[in-house]
Amino acid sequence: MATSTPKTTAAPGFQYGPLLAGWLFPGAGHFLQRKWVRGGLLLASIGGMFVLGIAMQGKLYTSAHDILDILCMAGDLGSGLFYLVSRQLGLGAETVQVTTADYGTRFIVVAGLLNIIAAVDAHNLFTGRKR
C-alpha cells in the first residue's frame, strides 16, 4: 500500500524566523516567504479582528488573577506587537461595561489565538511540512 509522506525540504536560514516574525506581526511569517496574498489576508483578518475588538471597547488583559484571566492573557499575548503597542498606548477598556465590550474582548483574545495558528503555519511552510 502506497503511503504519502509530507515533503520536507527545509529552506536555509534560521528555522524559527518565520514563527517569531509571524507572532510579532500578523502575516509577517508569510511575507518573509513571499506568500503575499496569504500574508495580506492573514494581516487583514487578524489585524481587523484586533482593531475591531479595541473599537468595541474590548478589555486588554494586563494582569491575571484567576485561571480564566491567565488563559485570556495568553490569548492576548498571541497578537504580539499589536498587544504590546496597544498596552503602551493605553488602548482597550479597563473593565467590561457594555455588551459590545464583551464581544470586543473575545475578538481580541481570538485574534491572538489565530495569530499563533498563522505563525505556526508560516513555520510549517518554511520547514517544507506544508506547501
Add this chain to the structure above:
Amino acid sequence: MTLSPSHYTAVLLFALFVSVVFAITQRDTPKRMFKYGAWCFSLFAGSAIVLSWLMYFVAR
C-alpha cells in the same frame, strides 16, 4: 472610535475572520482554501441561526 455592532453582525464578522485564517492555515491550494473557508463560514453563521431559534423555542 467606538463601534457597537449588533450581536448578529458581530457573529458574522467573527465567522468571516476566523474562516479566512482557518482556510489559509488548514488547506494547501487556493481552490481548497476557498472551499474550506466558505464551508467554515456557513457552519459558523448557520449554527448561530439554528442555535438562536432553538433558544427562542426553549425560552417560550
